[in-house]
Amino acid sequence: MSNPKITTGSSRQLLGISPAPHLHSGLKTGTIMLITSAALLPAWFLTMYYYGFGCLWQFLICAGTALVCESTAALLRSRSIFDNLLDYSFLVTALILSLTIPPLTPWYLTVSLTVFAILFVKQMFGGLGMNIFNPAMAGFVFLLISAPSVVFNTVLTPSDGAYQTATLDATYEIIFKENSPLPLQETLKELSYPSHVDEISGATFLESLKTARKAGGDNTLVHVDFIESNYSPYLYLALAYAFGGLVLMGFRIIFKRMVLVFALSIIVFSSLGKLYFSDVVMPPLQQFLFGGTMIAMFFIITDPVTNAGTAKGRITFSILCAFLIVLIRAFGSYSDSVAFAVMLSNAAAPLIDVLTRRRSFGSRFKREG
Amino acid sequence: MELDKQRHKISAGKIWKFFGGLKLNDLKNTSADRILDLKLPNLITLPIDRHLGTGGQVLVTVGERVKRGQQLTAPDSQNSNLVPVHASTSGTIMSIAPQVLPHPSGFSGECISIRPDGLDESIEPKPLSRWESLDPQVLIARIREFGIEGLGGAQFPTAAKLQSALSESSPDYRLLIINGCECEPMVTCDDRLIQEKTSDLLQGIRILKKILNPSEVLIAIEDNKTEAIDSLRAAINNMRSSTGECIGTLRVLPTKYPQGAARNLIKALTGIEVPYNVHTSKLGIVVQNVATVYAIKQAVVDGLPLDSRVITVAGDSLKLNGNIRVRLGTSVRFVLNNFKLKPEFHQRIILGGPMMGFTLPTIDVPITKSVNCVIAPNSSDLPPRNNQHNCIRCGRCARVCPSRLVPYQLYALSKASNHAKARQCGIADCNECGCCAFICPSELDLTAQFRREHAIQKVINELEQRNAVAKERMAAHEARVRLEEEKKAAKRAAALARINRQKSESTDSDKQQDPVQNPQEAASRQVSGGRSAQAQEQTELKISRIIKAKEADAAESMAAEAAEQPAQPEQSTPTLPYNLKRTAAPKHVPEYHKWTAPLKHVPDLTLVGIEHSELKSVELPTKTPEALLSTRESSEPAKPRLPEALKKNSTLKHKR
Ligand code: SF4
Numbered sequence A: 001m002s003n004p005k006i007t008t009g010s011s012r013q014l015l016g017i018s019p020a021p022h023l024h025s026g027l028k029t030g031t032i033m034l035i036t037s038a039a040l041l042p043a044w045f046l047t048m049y050y051y052g053f054g055c056l057w058q059f060l061i062c063a064g065t066a067l068v069c070e071s072t073a074a075l076l077r078s079r080s081i082f083d084n085l086l087d088y089s090f091l092v093t094a095l096i097l098s099l100t101i102p103p104l105t106p107w108y109l110t111v112s113l114t115v116f117a118i119l120f121v122k123q124m125f126g127g128l129g130m131n132i133f134n135p136a137m138a139g140f141v142f143l144l145i146s147a148p149s150v151v152f153n154t155v156l157t158p159s160d161g162a163y164q165t166a167t168l169d170a171t172y173e174i175i176f177k178e179n180s181p182l183p184l185q186e187t188l189k190e191l192s193y194p195s196h197v198d199e200i201s202g203a204t205f206l207e208s209l210k211t212a213r214k215a216g217g218d219n220t221l222v223h224v225d226f227i228e229s230n231y232s233p234y235l236y237l238a239l240a241y242a243f244g245g246l247v248l249m250g251f252r253i254i255f256k257r258m259v260l261v262f263a264l265s266i267i268v269f270s271s272l273g274k275l276y277f278s279d280v281v282m283p284p285l286q287q288f289l290f291g292g293t294m295i296a297m298f299f300i301i302t303d304p305v306t307n308a309g310t311a312k313g314r315i316t317f318s319i320l321c322a323f324l325i326v327l328i329r330a331f332g333s334y335s336d337s338v339a340f341a342v343m344l345s346n347a348a349a350p351l352i353d354v355l356t357r358r359r360s361f362g363s364r365f366k367r368e369g
Numbered sequence B: 001m002e003l004d005k006q007r008h009k010i011s012a013g014k015i016w017k018f019f020g021g022l023k024l025n026d027l028k029n030t031s032a033d034r035i036l037d038l039k040l041p042n043l044i045t046l047p048i049d050r051h052l053g054t055g056g057q058v059l060v061t062v063g064e065r066v067k068r069g070q071q072l073t074a075p076d077s078q079n080s081n082l083v084p085v086h087a088s089t090s091g092t093i094m095s096i097a098p099q100v101l102p103h104p105s106g107f108s109g110e111c112i113s114i115r116p117d118g119l120d121e122s123i124e125p126k127p128l129s130r131w132e133s134l135d136p137q138v139l140i141a142r143i144r145e146f147g148i149e150g151l152g153g154a155q156f157p158t159a160a161k162l163q164s165a166l167s168e169s170s171p172d173y174r175l176l177i178i179n180g181c182e183c184e185p186m187v188t189c190d191d192r193l194i195q196e197k198t199s200d201l202l203q204g205i206r207i208l209k210k211i212l213n214p215s216e217v218l219i220a221i222e223d224n225k226t227e228a229i230d231s232l233r234a235a236i237n238n239m240r241s242s243t244g245e246c247i248g249t250l251r252v253l254p255t256k257y258p259q260g261a262a263r264n265l266i267k268a269l270t271g272i273e274v275p276y277n278v279h280t281s282k283l284g285i286v287v288q289n290v291a292t293v294y295a296i297k298q299a300v301v302d303g304l305p306l307d308s309r310v311i312t313v314a315g316d317s318l319k320l321n322g323n324i325r326v327r328l329g330t331s332v333r334f335v336l337n338n339f340k341l342k343p344e345f346h347q348r349i350i351l352g353g354p355m356m357g358f359t360l361p362t363i364d365v366p367i368t369k370s371v372n373c374v375i376a377p378n379s380s381d382l383p384p385r386n387n388q389h390n391c392i393r394c395g396r397c398a399r400v401c402p403s404r405l406v407p408y409q410l411y412a413l414s415k416a417s418n419h420a421k422a423r424q425c426g427i428a429d430c431n432e433c434g435c436c437a438f439i440c441p442s443e444l445d446l447t448a449q450f451r452r453e454h455a456i457q458k459v460i461n462e463l464e465q466r467n468a469v470a471k472e473r474m475a476a477h478e479a480r481v482r483l484e485e486e487k488k489a490a491k492r493a494a495a496l497a498r499i500n501r502q503k504s505e506s507t508d509s510d511k512q513q514d515p516v517q518n519p520q521e522a523a524s525r526q527v528s529g530g531r532s533a534q535a536q537e538q539t540e541l542k543i544s545r546i547i548k549a550k551e552a553d554a555a556e557s558m559a560a561e562a563a564e565q566p567a568q569p570e571q572s573t574p575t576l577p578y579n580l581k582r583t584a585a586p587k588h589v590p591e592y593h594k595w596t597a598p599l600k601h602v603p604d605l606t607l608v609g610i611e612h613s614e615l616k617s618v619e620l621p622t623k624t625p626e627a628l629l630s631t632r633e634s635s636e637p638a639k640p641r642l643p644e645a646l647k648k649n650s651t652l653k654h655k656r
């Protein structure tokens, strides 16, 4: 050979070989997920306070099932289980699920929706990072579609001191022993609206709005004052989510502009809607405080995986999502629309990615100077 | 109008922002260390491959004694991109043979080794006196002859850059940018050079100004080098007050990685994004590193060729850190020994900065002009990377990429061997700055993958070029064949027409004199009619002549064809037979990629860690017949290699 080559094989034993760059920012996926989980905790505790301990059980079921599912998936794909779990994404999914599904959902439904979320929505597409749909939202939609009556019967009305009524024992009986959730539901409702129970037909405000809308009535039936005690839980929960969101922003984990644009679009779309379809569209403040808007704004649409890629894409994504939330809330047949809106936007994300492709370096280049 | 505005903004000192980039921790703890001279090593190794070109010559022989500054090679005179190599100390030529080069894969190349005699005798320096009055071309020639190349890392020949700026850009607006950014963490050699050699630098800038006659000179420096800024500012003011000459304007830029990359720097200073496929010098923008400017000054004013450079030696595995001036060709091992290396297990030795440098597979490699830093980190200093996770599409990489790419997308495409798509998405614009891999929370080796992808893209380009050439030749050949066939057909038709005409003519004449129509019958009557027999003979002769001519024609064309066929391999590269059209299609055509020719030409890829299977989607159009031909062309030459390889394998197995 005229040109002998030195192979790296022999020398690799002596010197370390690693690709450039040799520096790293230090922010890792696992850390991101852990911080996200921590940021959810205030809202989670508040939920427990206002909805009782159902939430805790749901979280335990979700997390346990997710753990098993992730491990199974890791085994099936012959990856290291440890590595697979260390990204902690299952934790975030479990937390969000426990916050979105009705607190009294029977355990078998929770298990199956978690299995669906983790195995089918996430792992079947290739695991973390490859899933098209947000697993938590997909799991929730799974529940909504497959067991609407259960959802209707197990949602609770937030009320001060619900943790005293919906105790660990009481919720355990309902979730695991299949006791009827209805008495508890009624109690909480009475607790929440001591004066005008009859005005509210559903367990949640959105539910009753929907019913009213379907009946053709005006949905601005109640004047909602969030400082007043029976609606204040919504306000405090929203504040808790916002606090978590601010923490995430502080750690630069979520993309600020996206959140801002989302909030702005909700305001714009709902005000516009209020102008033209005043009987079906809720005013901006109610849009924010009822249902899952706040958690969506800070924790769900900001999920990097199921989002568009670039900054421009993300902003487009959040506008689309806000629009869908307002639209489906006004004209859809389910009580809340966040999950559907998020999933629809998820589906549109690849398209957004294509449409918002960034210009290449120097493409604006002209011969000058 | 817009142009003027832009220029006005530039001279007004506006500083633009370039997209992406990172604010990194400086880690520049050697910026207070004076540049020291490293003692002479006991071996100097000077790589010469890239300085020779095809027609270059080595001017020395083994055993010859050389002095410092003596020219060792004469580059190919056709190629103005090449510069000669000079001895960096006095000594004896030990060998002219392949040695390991500073390359991430430990490639080797032709090198001249010198054993220094310790006297360090140098040849007489040849300063250009009164260079101010010389022609720019003379100065450029000097810069080339004295071996000056970009010392910032790219090692682009300075003379070629200046020449192209002179000849290809309009003289009415030229911009000279002196790059003192040094954006890489840990590296401080340029910083120190500015601090210590300020006046020499200004001299160098004056030389460059003399050559280029720029409308504007910008000296860019990042705001974390306060001392360098101070000394530069003082020197510029000094010069202005003493000679009245304004050497240029100092631009203090906010620190941001990778500002030192030419295109990002141009963007920051001028707001112009120069695409990656356009040379900046063609626009009249010349970016020169401060170390290069210093070398230019030395070459022109002091008459010393480029034979040493300043490097930073840093890292926690070394007892000492600092900046040193080393002779080119000193081995990394010698440098590290002098800085008291205490190696840890699997010690990494990084050549270049921590962001773009590469780890060396062996430390017995020479320091070349492109090396600005040697780092020997330990695992707490620059922690090694952990496991890679899945990409979570967080988009951080896209936000920091200064080339406006979407790295996670490119990564996925490249991993999936979708090279055509990767090219579409702009892999060529990636300058391997490492920002994306730095920020990636999943710790993906994005930049490493892009490096690999670049290598693959290079192979694909070569392949495509070859295919294009082959196709062209094939088309030319087909056109020629067609033309000849047409000619033949025309001749044949003409001949036939002539025969028919003559036939009818002769029969006509026969008819006139003889009622018999059949020429054979006429021949049988030869005896009876002398005149008609004569006519008959004539026609027969004519016919036979025509037939003979036709036969000769056919033979000629066949001969031509025959001559053509052996001639083809001569015209083409021997690996590509062009008469494939006539051979039966090989049965394995759909799988041609398994044994394609490129593999033969890039055995090196394995060293970079490229699997041959990654080349499988080297896409060749398969629809058109020409394309089919070209695929066959590329599949054909590899065919005979298959059994060989198999044989080898089987013998190996037997041995075991
Ligand atoms: S930074 Fe890493 S994890 Fe985030 S999108 Fe880019 S490649 Fe994926």
Ligand code: SF4
Pocket: B400, B401, B402, B403, B404, B405, B407, B429, B430, B431, B432, B433, B434, B435, B436, B437, B446, B447, B450
């Ligand atoms: S390495 Fe390439 S893709 Fe990554 S940030 Fe730098 S230029 Fe962009």
